[in-house]
Amino acid sequence: MASEKSSNAKTGHKFQRSGFSYEQLIRFFFASNAGLSIVILTLIIAFLLKEGLGFFPGYRRDLETYRIAGLEFVDISRNNLTAHEQLTSLLNRAYYAEVNGKSSRELKRTEEASALYNAFTDQVGPTRDLILNNPQAETDGNAGMKAALLNNYEKQREKALQKPLSTPHLTNEERQQLIESLRARPPEATDDPPLVAALAQEFVAAQQKHAAPLQEFRTVIDDFESAGFDLGSIVMEMTESVTVTKEQLQTADILEKDRKTLLAAASGEKDPVERERLLADAHAALADKPDVETPMQALLERKPECVRLHEELKTASSAAFDKIPQSLTESDAKRILSAARKAWPVFITDLDMAPGKINAWKHTDPVPLSDAFMSFLTGKKWVTGGEWQDFYGILPLAIGSLMIAMIALSIAIPVSISAAIYVNHFAKPREQALVKPIIEFIQAIPSVVLGFVGILVFGTILREISVMDAFQWVPGFPIEERLNIFTAGCLLALMSIPTIFSLAEDALNNVPSAYAEASEALGASHVQTAFRVMIPASFSGILAAILLGFGRVIGETMVVLLVAGNRIKIPDFSEGLGAFFQPSHTLTGIIAQELGEVPLGSVHYRALFVVGIVLFAVVLGINATAHHFVNRAKK
Amino acid sequence: MNDLQEIPTASKTSTTSVDIRNVSFNYGNTQALKDITLDVRRNEVTAFIGPSGCGKSTLLRCINRMNDEIVGTRITHGEIVVDGINIHDPSVDVVKLRRDVGMVFQKSNPFPSSIYENVAYGLRMRGERDKAVLDQSVHESLQAAALWDEVKDRLNESALGLSGGQQQRLCIARTIAVKPTVVLMDEPCSALDPIATAKVEDLIWTLKNDYTFIIVTHNMQQAARVSDKTAFFYMGGLIEFGETKRMFSSPSVKKTEEYITGRFG
Ligand SMILES: Nc1ncnc2c1ncn2[C@@H]1O[C@H](COP(=O)(O)OP(=O)(O)OP(=O)(O)O)[C@@H](O)[C@H]1O
Ligand SMILES: [Mg+2]
Numbered sequence A: 001m002a003s004e005k006s007s008n009a010k011t012g013h014k015f016q017r018s019g020f021s022y023e024q025l026i027r028f029f030f031a032s033n034a035g036l037s038i039v040i041l042t043l044i045i046a047f048l049l050k051e052g053l054g055f056f057p058g059y060r061r062d063l064e065t066y067r068i069a070g071l072e073f074v075d076i077s078r079n080n081l082t083a084h085e086q087l088t089s090l091l092n093r094a095y096y097a098e099v100n101g102k103s104s105r106e107l108k109r110t111e112e113a114s115a116l117y118n119a120f121t122d123q124v125g126p127t128r129d130l131i132l133n134n135p136q137a138e139t140d141g142n143a144g145m146k147a148a149l150l151n152n153y154e155k156q157r158e159k160a161l162q163k164p165l166s167t168p169h170l171t172n173e174e175r176q177q178l179i180e181s182l183r184a185r186p187p188e189a190t191d192d193p194p195l196v197a198a199l200a201q202e203f204v205a206a207q208q209k210h211a212a213p214l215q216e217f218r219t220v221i222d223d224f225e226s227a228g229f230d231l232g233s234i235v236m237e238m239t240e241s242v243t244v245t246k247e248q249l250q251t252a253d254i255l256e257k258d259r260k261t262l263l264a265a266a267s268g269e270k271d272p273v274e275r276e277r278l279l280a281d282a283h284a285a286l287a288d289k290p291d292v293e294t295p296m297q298a299l300l301e302r303k304p305e306c307v308r309l310h311e312e313l314k315t316a317s318s319a320a321f322d323k324i325p326q327s328l329t330e331s332d333a334k335r336i337l338s339a340a341r342k343a344w345p346v347f348i349t350d351l352d353m354a355p356g357k358i359n360a361w362k363h364t365d366p367v368p369l370s371d372a373f374m375s376f377l378t379g380k381k382w383v384t385g386g387e388w389q390d391f392y393g394i395l396p397l398a399i400g401s402l403m404i405a406m407i408a409l410s411i412a413i414p415v416s417i418s419a420a421i422y423v424n425h426f427a428k429p430r431e432q433a434l435v436k437p438i439i440e441f442i443q444a445i446p447s448v449v450l451g452f453v454g455i456l457v458f459g460t461i462l463r464e465i466s467v468m469d470a471f472q473w474v475p476g477f478p479i480e481e482r483l484n485i486f487t488a489g490c491l492l493a494l495m496s497i498p499t500i501f502s503l504a505e506d507a508l509n510n511v512p513s514a515y516a517e518a519s520e521a522l523g524a525s526h527v528q529t530a531f532r533v534m535i536p537a538s539f540s541g542i543l544a545a546i547l548l549g550f551g552r553v554i555g556e557t558m559v560v561l562l563v564a565g566n567r568i569k570i571p572d573f574s575e576g577l578g579a580f581f582q583p584s585h586t587l588t589g590i591i592a593q594e595l596g597e598v599p600l601g602s603v604h605y606r607a608l609f610v611v612g613i614v615l616f617a618v619v620l621g622i623n624a625t626a627h628h629f630v631n632r633a634k635k
Numbered sequence B: 001m002n003d004l005q006e007i008p009t010a011s012k013t014s015t016t017s018v019d020i021r022n023v024s025f026n027y028g029n030t031q032a033l034k035d036i037t038l039d040v041r042r043n044e045v046t047a048f049i050g051p052s053g054c055g056k057s058t059l060l061r062c063i064n065r066m067n068d069e070i071v072g073t074r075i076t077h078g079e080i081v082v083d084g085i086n087i088h089d090p091s092v093d094v095v096k097l098r099r100d101v102g103m104v105f106q107k108s109n110p111f112p113s114s115i116y117e118n119v120a121y122g123l124r125m126r127g128e129r130d131k132a133v134l135d136q137s138v139h140e141s142l143q144a145a146a147l148w149d150e151v152k153d154r155l156n157e158s159a160l161g162l163s164g165g166q167q168q169r170l171c172i173a174r175t176i177a178v179k180p181t182v183v184l185m186d187e188p189c190s191a192l193d194p195i196a197t198a199k200v201e202d203l204i205w206t207l208k209n210d211y212t213f214i215i216v217t218h219n220m221q222q223a224a225r226v227s228d229k230t231a232f233f234y235m236g237g238l239i240e241f242g243e244t245k246r247m248f249s250s251p252s253v254k255k256t257e258e259y260i261t262g263r264f265g
Helices: A002-008 A022-054 A055-068 A069-104 A106-132 A137-141 A141-164 A173-182 A194-226 A229-268 A272-285 A293-301 A303-322 A331-360 A369-378 A395-426 A430-446 A447-467 A485-510 A513-522 A526-537 A539-555 A558-563 A573-581 A587-594 A603-634 B056-063 B094-100 B114-124 B129-142 B164-177 B196-209 B219-227 B244-249 B254-260
Strands: B016-027 B030-041 B045-049 B074-081 B101-104 B182-186 B211-216 B229-234 B238-243
Touching: A022 A603, A055 A069, A055 A229, A055 A369, A055 A603, A069 A106, A069 A229, A069 A303, A069 A331, A106 A141, A106 A173, A106 A194, A137 B196, A141 A173, A194 A303, A229 A272, A229 A303, A303 A331, A303 A539, A395 A430, A395 A485, A395 A526, A395 A539, A395 A573, A395 A587, A430 A485, A447 A485, A447 A558, A485 A513, A485 A539, A485 A558, A485 A573, A485 B219, A513 A526, A513 B030, A513 B164, A526 A539, A526 A603, A526 B114, A539 A587, A539 A603, A539 B129, A558 A587, B016 B056, B016 B211, B030 B056, B030 B074, B030 B211, B030 B229, B030 B238, B045 B219, B056 B074, B056 B101, B056 B182, B056 B211, B094 B101, B101 B164, B114 B129, B114 B164, B129 B164, B129 B196, B164 B182, B164 B196, B196 B211, B219 B244, B229 B244, B229 B254, B238 B244, B238 B254, B244 B254
Parallel strands: B045 B211, B045 B229, B101 B182, B182 B211
Antiparallel strands: B016 B030, B016 B074, B229 B238
């Protein structure tokens, strides 16, 4: 019916549609811009997936080589050996902590004296060098010049001695004596000032004195260490043979890949002569399959020996470990010793399980693709570029990212939400006009600059606080690394405060003022109105603000790269909350750090892409959830 | 219950509830009220009428000091006395004042929580925790607001799910739940259909014995139906104030007559 009518209408009637209108043009302009961003997003996702998904087959092949070449077999013994070495090192550290702790007075005295002396030489160094290394002054015997240089030196010396470093552990006489000896010191002297030398000796003597009663402990540690020697040497031998096999396998893989490329080129080639040539090349590249069987048989024959050595290691190290002192006196030494005691049962269970593992191991077991998936998702090791075997386990990175985010959010959420509540409900208009822009201004600080400040100021201050006696009750203090999860978390908190603050403030602002009026007209106080009506009403919005802050923290790269300490290891949770003061690496940081250095298309390169995909998915998920809450708040 | 009445005053026995004396009011530099003098009797309904922008809401909001929340506003002259107490006296706690002078807004504004919580809110803010007391108060207030039968099975559902008329009655219930002495109503029926309007008017009639009502309205029939006294405002000034019956039958000022008969406004 409609078409019937339209056919009746003559062209040129007064409702005639004009051709391509100006309005359509404008519409097209805006639509194309919106479309462009969608296209780009799609391309990015496609690119990520294309580069990333190749990772799993590649990694599977890596793991297969790891097994076929026998590296996996060697790792059974090697892991136990490493555990043994770590235990040895803990015992050694406990020993030295005890000795040095007992000689700590002497240690401080010698350190302070040398510090003062070193600061002095640093300052007079340049003028002193001028006197000593001036050939002109030597040869010409130019007395005037020599005198001038000497004069210069003396001036510098007096300046250096005006404010010598403080030496709280030296007596006043000693300090005076040291300063005088420096003043009287001829420029060409090279030996240490008498007091510095004497204190060094005093320290050595103290060390010896305190080491004497620990003689037995020392022997026990040495016995413990030597218990691992036999297993160590066999692991070394096996390591050599399996590395050779592994290299052969890898070379064969590369040749095979080349051959496939040549074959593909040949099948696409039109010219018969050229095709022949390519095919011949491909044929030549057909490598002999490397012989993995012979070395493998040799390796498998060592099974009984490995088992025996494990048992020996267990007996010998148990005998030694039983004899370590029940307790030490210095608190550091105690702490380290108890860490060793904690690690001991784990070590022993691993040793007990080793024979079973060794006997059950088969180089012919297949490596399914799911192994590569699981190894990526649940792997505790991210090891790359090593000579031995690369592992791409995301856990250390994910845990690092999460722990940093936890610190950041647990600081940023209370601060920014309270600030938002204050600005929105309690601040006078003038305070509002001041506080809001200042908080939002933090956003303008480039993250590199923030990272910079973090390293130089915050990290240092934190470390200094952590060695203060008054703060020793804090778990993890004194901190070993200046750059750690906590420092990164604090800086990220600073970065996410403006995000959370602005969004939360918006959310509070969006609550209809009619609610406030109603509440106050009912005789509720201002505080009651804020906390019973306004804040609950903006709850969804505040939650969204927190989530977006979380997304921001997880996605932030520069600050964590600079400040988190970049140690790829799952933090040691046996320290409890102290784990937050350990360095860590992150999902974002690893990409930024390694992507520039990896060969294009390698498994490592693809692994970084998969990390990128994970990150993308996580942030997308967070934002989608936040969006959900925002929508709910709008309703 | 009524904190303001704890202070013994001479006017306690008198029948004046809200005494507005020579009040002038400014929004920043613009004067919105000019020298208003008016006294509102206890247990009466007083209607404020007048063309849009003449200052009815402003005066109403002066009585419970809601204008305090707007920056730059002040009473430039005069005083308002509620139950014998000058509400601008420095010793007056505005929170306590509002417990005695309740307000229902032109636009219904229930809190985004359950019906029960809306009604119980005022008492809760006063520190009432006893569930039995709250239950009792919610029941009575909803019944008084003629809403109980409609919502008694859904007390824990969101108040935002009620119809506009029900929401307005909920706001009235919420206001009377805290047992104020004076109830200010700013065009309470402007968003309601005739049936809901009739319900609210009935409500005012029945509650009149316990409360003093001041009601702003644009609806002349409503003013005539519901109020004992009527005050007519024009351009920030009080033009005429008197018995409703008399005002509507024989207004003494020409402007009033013009307005009531709908010749302007
Ligand atoms: N918050 C404010 N800031 C500045 N001026 C205001 C404010 N509220 C009201 N006014 C002004 O004060 C005057 C009186 O306003 P008011 O709201 O009291 O009028 P009304 O009589 O209630 O009108 P209506 O019948 O339309 O509700 C008007 O001129 C208005 O523009
Ligand atoms: Mg009004």
